[in-house]
Amino acid sequence: MTTALFNLDSYQTQATAVVTAITENHLELDQTLFYPQGGGQPGDQGWITTSSARLEVIDTIKGETPNSILHCIKGDTQQLYVGDSILMEIDWPRRYQLMRMHSCLHLLCSLIPKGVTGGSVGLEKSRLDFDLGEAKLDKELLTQQLNLLIQTAASVTTLAISDAELTQQPELVRTLSVQPPRGTGSVRMVKIDGVDLQPCGGTHVANIKEIGIATISKIENKGRRNRRIHLLLEPQS
Structure with missing residues (x-):
């Protein structure tokens, strides 16, 4: 252990x-x-x-x-x-970039109330896949919404809830293909104050203002219902 x-x-x-x-x-x-x-x-x-x-x-x-x-x-x-x-x-610069990216993906997830079918946190670009059905997305509007959220400078914290509590609140689990691990008695949650709350074991920034400027670079069709959204972040000086 x-x-x-x-x-x-x-x-x-x-x-x-x-x-x-x-x-x-x-x-x-x-x-x-x-x-x-x-x-x-x-x-x-x-x-x-x-x-x-x-x-x-x-x-x-x-x-x-x-x-x-x-x-x-x-x-x-x-x-x-x-x-x-x-x-x-x-390797701190690498880790910090991944923290910024991962936190920004949580913001993106909060803007699209659909199930997540996949995702990847990357250094240069990241992505989330959503089961959108017939819903339409606009990358310029999403970019604007993301950056408005980032400017709110919401804090990011972690907390734990019991397996039973998570089972009673299935809406907290956004991923359709992978369920958060259960069996230890508690599940780690990442909370972006006033914005998002979901199970996550990853590393995150302490405040979303650290993300900087985000851009939705591309939205791809990946099947009849699935849409892949690509995310970029501006380098920090």
Whole structure:
């Protein structure tokens, strides 16, 4: 089991940990800042430093057992041993861009009251797929609505509700193909104050003003009912 520090503070960039398991190209730690790929968000990258080496983390994924997180190391791990203390450092510019993108996708989701059939959080562009039926969308209007929302500077927080509470409020689950994990007794929710509330395990900005300027670049037909909406963000200085 790995303690997920990224759920406690998505802005923390460095921390120490202890190696708990090693395979040829993967490390497990007792706690981690590295977000594992899931929910459309890529796994974190960064570095792990020991007393004798600095190793590059090229991806982070979930392990086979519950709450297991694997750090994918470039090269081998022969210089590491179980019980070693290490310093971990995430690639912060990359993580922060993904946080901005992911939060903006939640805003987009709040503007379109339809089921989400897929999505992807990317560095250069992101997307959400919606089951729109016969509904029509206009990318210029959506762009305007997104940026008006961003200007409200709403705070972003997390909370937990019970499995039973989520079952009683099915409208909170926007994804049609994937249900949030149940069975641990509680489900992590991401709340954008006055705008959106939905289950999510990803990392987000603390305030939506950090997203900056957003643009809906394209809306594609992906079947009779499905529409794919592409999102871009302006680079931050």
